[in-house]
Amino acid sequence: xxxxxxxxxxxxxxxxxxxxxxxxxxxxxxxxxxxxxxxxxxxxxxxxxxxxxxxxxxxxxxxxxxxxxxxxxxxxxxxxxxxxxxxxxxxxxxxxxxxxxxxxxxxxxxxxxxxxxxxxxxxxxxxxxxxxxxxxxxxxxxxxxxxxxxxxxxxxxxxxxxxxxxxxxxxxxxxxxxxxxxxxxxxxxxxxxxxxxxxxxxxxxxxxxxxxxxxxxxxxxxxxxxxxxxxxxxxxxxxxxxxxxxxxxxxxxxxxxxxxxxxxxxxxxxxxxxxxxxxxxxxxxxxxxxxxxxxxxxxxxxxxxxxxxxxxxxxxxxxxxxxxxxxxxxxxxxxxxxxxxxxxxxxxxxxxxxxxxxxxxxxxxxxxxxxxxxxxxxxxxxxxxxxxxxxxxxxxxxxxxxxxxxxxxxxxxxxxxxxxxxxxxxxxxxxxxxxxxxxxxxxxxxxxxxxxxxxxxxxxxxxxxxxxxxxxxxxx
Amino acid sequence: xxxxxxxxxxxxxxxxxxxxxxxxxxxxxxxxxxxxxxxxxxxxxxxxxxxxxxxxxxxxxxxxxxxxxxxxxxxxxxxxxxxxxxxxxxxxxxxxxxxxxxxxxxxxxxxxxxxxxxxxxxxxxxxxxxxxxxxxxxxxxxxxxxxxxxxxxxxxxxxxxxxxxxxxxxxxxxxxxxxxxxxxxxxxxxxxxxxxxxxxxxxxxxxxxxxxxxxxxxxxxxxxxxxxxxxxxxxxxxxxxxxxxxxxxxxxxxxxxxxxxxxxxxxxxxxxxxxxxxxxxxxxxxxxxxxxxxxxxxxxxxxxxxxxxxxxxxxxxxxxxxxxxxxxxxxxxxxxxxxxxxxxxxxxxxxxxxxxxxxxxxxxxxxxxxxxxxxxxxxxxxxxxxxxxxxxxxxxxxxxxxxxxxxxxxxxxxxxxxxxxxxxxxxxxxxxxxxxxxxxxxxxxxxxxxxxxxxxxxxxxxxxxxxxxxxxxxxxxxxxxxx
Numbered sequence: 001x002x003x004x005x006x007x008x009x010x011x012x013x014x015x016x017x018x019x020x021x022x023x024x025x026x027x028x029x030x031x032x033x034x035x036x037x038x039x040x041x042x043x044x045x046x047x048x049x050x051x052x053x054x055x056x057x058x059x060x061x062x063x064x065x066x067x068x069x070x071x072x073x074x075x076x077x078x079x080x081x082x083x084x085x086x087x088x089x090x091x092x093x094x095x096x097x098x099x100x101x102x103x104x105x106x107x108x109x110x111x112x113x114x115x116x117x118x119x120x121x122x123x124x125x126x127x128x129x130x131x132x133x134x135x136x137x138x139x140x141x142x143x144x145x146x147x148x149x150x151x152x153x154x155x156x157x158x159x160x161x162x163x164x165x166x167x168x169x170x171x172x173x174x175x176x177x178x179x180x181x182x183x184x185x186x187x188x189x190x191x192x193x194x195x196x197x198x199x200x201x202x203x204x205x206x207x208x209x210x211x212x213x214x215x216x217x218x219x220x221x222x223x224x225x226x227x228x229x230x231x232x233x234x235x236x237x238x239x240x241x242x243x244x245x246x247x248x249x250x251x252x253x254x255x256x257x258x259x260x261x262x263x264x265x266x267x268x269x270x271x272x273x274x275x276x277x278x279x280x281x282x283x284x285x286x287x288x289x290x291x292x293x294x295x296x297x298x299x300x301x302x303x304x305x306x307x308x309x310x311x312x313x314x315x316x317x318x319x320x321x322x323x324x325x326x327x328x329x330x331x332x333x334x335x336x337x338x339x340x341x342x343x344x345x346x347x348x349x350x351x352x353x354x355x356x357x358x359x360x361x362x363x364x365x366x367x368x369x370x371x372x373x374x375x376x377x378x379x380x381x382x383x384x385x386x387x388x389x390x391x392x393x394x395x396x397x398x399x400x401x402x403x404x405x406x407x408x409x410x411x412x413x414x415x416x417x418x419x420x421x422x423x424x425x426x427x428x429x430x431x432x433x434x435x436x437x438x439x440x441x442x443x444x445x446x447x448x449x450x451x452x453x454x455x456x457x458x459x460x461x462x463x464x465x466x467x468x469x470x471x472x473x474x475x476x
Numbered sequence: 477x478x479x480x481x482x483x484x485x486x487x488x489x490x491x492x493x494x495x496x497x498x499x500x501x502x503x504x505x506x507x508x509x510x511x512x513x514x515x516x517x518x519x520x521x522x523x524x525x526x527x528x529x530x531x532x533x534x535x536x537x538x539x540x541x542x543x544x545x546x547x548x549x550x551x552x553x554x555x556x557x558x559x560x561x562x563x564x565x566x567x568x569x570x571x572x573x574x575x576x577x578x579x580x581x582x583x584x585x586x587x588x589x590x591x592x593x594x595x596x597x598x599x600x601x602x603x604x605x606x607x608x609x610x611x612x613x614x615x616x617x618x619x620x621x622x623x624x625x626x627x628x629x630x631x632x633x634x635x636x637x638x639x640x641x642x643x644x645x646x647x648x649x650x651x652x653x654x655x656x657x658x659x660x661x662x663x664x665x666x667x668x669x670x671x672x673x674x675x676x677x678x679x680x681x682x683x684x685x686x687x688x689x690x691x692x693x694x695x696x697x698x699x700x701x702x703x704x705x706x707x708x709x710x711x712x713x714x715x716x717x718x719x720x721x722x723x724x725x726x727x728x729x730x731x732x733x734x735x736x737x738x739x740x741x742x743x744x745x746x747x748x749x750x751x752x753x754x755x756x757x758x759x760x761x762x763x764x765x766x767x768x769x770x771x772x773x774x775x776x777x778x779x780x781x782x783x784x785x786x787x788x789x790x791x792x793x794x795x796x797x798x799x800x801x802x803x804x805x806x807x808x809x810x811x812x813x814x815x816x817x818x819x820x821x822x823x824x825x826x827x828x829x830x831x832x833x834x835x836x837x838x839x840x841x842x843x844x845x846x847x848x849x850x851x852x853x854x855x856x857x858x859x860x861x862x863x864x865x866x867x868x869x870x871x872x873x874x875x876x877x878x879x880x881x882x883x884x885x886x887x888x889x890x891x892x893x894x895x896x897x898x899x900x901x902x903x904x905x906x907x908x909x910x911x912x913x914x915x916x917x918x919x920x921x922x923x924x925x926x927x928x929x930x931x932x933x934x935x936x937x938x939x940x941x942x943x944x945x946x947x948x949x950x951x952x953x954x955x956x957x958x959x
Contacts, residue, residue, distance in 0.1 A: 041578060041579050044804065045799045045804065046577070046578065046579070046805075047559065047565070047567075047572070047575070047577070047680040047681075047799065047800075047805075048558075048559040048565075048577070048581060048677070048678040048679055048680045048681070049677070049678075050676060050677050050712060050713050050714065051714065052711065052712060052713075052714050053714065080795050082794075082795055082798060082842075084798065084801060084816075084819055086801075086803045086815070089799065089803075089804060090798065090799045091798035091799055091801055092795055092798055143803070270843050270844050272794075272795070272839060272842035272843055272844070272847075273842075273847075274791060274792075274795070274842050274847070274851060277683075277684035277685035277715075277792055278681075278684050278714060278715065279714050280714055280715060
């Protein structure tokens with residue numbers, strides 16, 4: 001039965017832009033200050049205050065539009081969305097309804113069986129609201145306006161997605177674009193990227209869309225996945241039972257894995273949108289647009305191709321490295337320092353990703369500097385440290401961003417190149433392991449590794465393994 | 477010393493030549509207030525202590541040569557919808573009866589730089605909504621010329637204070653005639669500058685696209701001096717425009733030979749009081765004698781100005797006044813049951829009926845399904861009004877009209893018929909809709925001896941042309957009186 005249904009999904013994604021100051025005043029956008037310290041008459045809605053547009057917001061919005069193949073409205077306007085709520089100090093939010101800055105774009109996602117275009121209906125600029133804190137102890141509510149006026153863009157897709165995989169692929173692609181542009185850090189948990197999911201179901205092959213619901217409060221890919229699966233089942237069951245889906249806004253509770261109705265279309269508010277008379281229309285000159293277009297950084301697809309060509313990396317490696325702006329940045333900086341891109345790539349693809357997994361972290365959480373990675377590559381490559389020691393040192397770099405050269409020096413981890421000492425140890429190992437020595441003599445080459453291991457152990461990992469190997473061969 | 481008889485420019489000259497001090501001028505102002513306020517009610521707040529302290533500072537500054545301009549040491553009043561740091565700013569509303577701003581409006585900073593001494597904050601119609609200063613939540617200001625009559629509005633307190641000599645000069649704000657009409661009623665000179673000439677930063681908004689702060693003074697020279705002090709390009713107001721030259725006193729010359737003045741017949745037709753018409757035509761004749769060229773013409777679109785104005789102004793007001801909700805500042809109802817009940821009770825109790833009427837009107841015209849029919853149509857009308865003025869200014873340098881079609885109403889007669897009150901704005905609202913500068917100059921008296929005002933309208937940023945024409949007229953009238 002279920003196979004006969006198709007899920008249709010469109011997304012509204014809010015992204016906090018990475019400007020230093022707010023969209024309509026000079027207050028800091030820094031996360032986490034003491035309540036109401038990043039505020040002024042403008043972002044607290046004091047009588048007589050007026051908004052002044054931050055041009056950097058327009059540039060970021062333009063860049064995101066261009067990177068997602070949108071047309072740019074070189075004449076666009078801000079509108080007021082009127083609603084009463086204490087987190088909104090003016091009781092209207094300045095947003096864009098009638099003429100948004102970008103429209104009609106698309107981004108391409110990879111799905112099983114190839115690529116798919118997800119169309120973007122529009123991108124508009126708006127201001128964030130403050131934060132309400134309900135003090136149950138005192139039975140009162142407090143409001144913090146530090147977030148009030150932080151710039152947001154809302155990216156509205158067409159209903160082009162059909163399942164959770166496509167939605168996650170779209171969000172990941174969007175996040176990658178935004179991170180490459182430096183327009184946002186896109187952290188879902190911190191709320192700098194938030195997605196509302198519009199979802200309906202219909203009979204497969206139907207032209208007409210079903211009645212949709214909108215789900216809010218989705219702050220992880222996992223929650224989005226669960227919400228989509230839960231909501232499409234709920235709608236299909238309603239239809240199967242002969243009931244109707246009601247157009248409404250639902251709030252997803254990820255703990256209970258259940259969504260509940262917040263408000264229906266009937267009690268939807270009338271926002272009484274109208275052009276904000278305090279802000280003249282935004283006019284984007286051809287020169288400004290060209291400048292932003294020229295300043296667009298290399299995006300992921302181009303970077304991946306370049307990595308394959310310029311550094312000779314395998315496609316898979318290039319894809320993984322460019323799949324995170326952070327990884328790509330570390331890769332390029334470290335490679336530029338030590339001039340050993342393949343080795344840098346190996347460290348990132350191998351140990352780095354392994355340790356991230358161990359610590360349940362994302363590449364964005366990486367804290368070590370490319371300089372220290374480059375130094376380690378150098379030390380390992382010159383044979384100053386053995387590969388075993390190098391791995392231990394890297395873990396220190398990963399966790400504490402230590403300077404590998406100093407660390408190796410301080411902890412006496414340098415490979416010992418003293419041939420007399422090595423000869424002595426090798427002789428000792430040979431005499432202590434008569435059986436393996438006999439096996440080697442009988443032609444069992446594999447035993448050599450075991451013997452090298454014994455030497456390394458005896459020298460606490462500081463021996464040069466290839467030198468040890470040659471010496472063993474010679475002395476047996 | 478009687479401030480009633482000397483202009484601001486004369487007073488500052490006396491202060492600079494050490495004939496009197498800024499402190500003495502401030503005291504003269506405060507004494508007149510003491511004497512007249514009981515009857516007049518021009519002020520909501522008088523900052524006696526602050527004014528005397530500031531006057532002392534300014535006097536020292538003048539002696540050190542820091543303040544050299546024509547407003548140094550001059551007592552000034554500020555309309556109570558302009559934010560003054562540390563001094564109550566109420567908009568004549570219960571909603572803001574205890575509100576003390578944390579910052580100064582741009583124009584207040586400018587006055588400080590010019591060395592003017594702020595005496596207090598003047599009464600007005602609540603949130604500048606009204607034409608009589610009777611919608612104030614606190615008091616009713618009387619017309620200093622005849623206390624049975626209204627001083628006009630909404631800047632009635634500022635105009636009355638200047639006329640009565642309580643201060644030398646004052647600031648008002650004009651959204652649909654709120655400087656020009658009370659100036660006409662009180663017999664003072666008031667100017668609404670071009671939209672964008674004076675920063676609105678710190679002006680508590682009524683209708684953002686129409687509001688403009690302007691000078692109210694005894695004569696054209698004072699008006700030019702005050703405009704020179706307050707006009708500026710302010711980066712905190714996105715609608716502020718740079719004019720380059722901000723010295724308007726250079727326009728004060730009597731020569732209007734060849735100046736082309738158009739008389740829009742639209743404002744001289746039915747409904748114009750015959751005595752008012754007589755005064756206006758006599759004033760026009762004076763300008764003609766001075767060398768201006770007069771010509772009647774039809775402006776057009778004027779019949780649509782009032783409905784379009786009330787739709788746009790109310791729509792913007794309904795949104796601008798949303799921030800007064802009892803959450804952050806201002807009045808909050810004593811008891812309520814939950815957030816929405818608090819909002820409702822606070823706003824029901826905090827706003828007066830004229831304000832509520834306009835909020836409801838504006839909320840209605842912006843609501844979904846009505847937006848296109850009302851608000852959009854009003855915006856298109858606004859654009860057409862602007863176009864009809866643009867066409868007129870291809871032929872004329874200045875337009876001459878009455879300020880108000882009738883004689884001032886008696887106290888207590890206007891609020892019962894708001895529609896009639898709205899229609900009185902006929903000659904002034906188009907100017908705001910087109911963003912133009914206009915000046916109101918006294919030009920005689922009606923049959924009861926009440927002042928009549930003439931309005932001169934100029935093209936955008938032609939303040940100097942207006943001031944020159946007004947000055948030319950004023951000189952001639954003064955000369956005739958002297959003779």
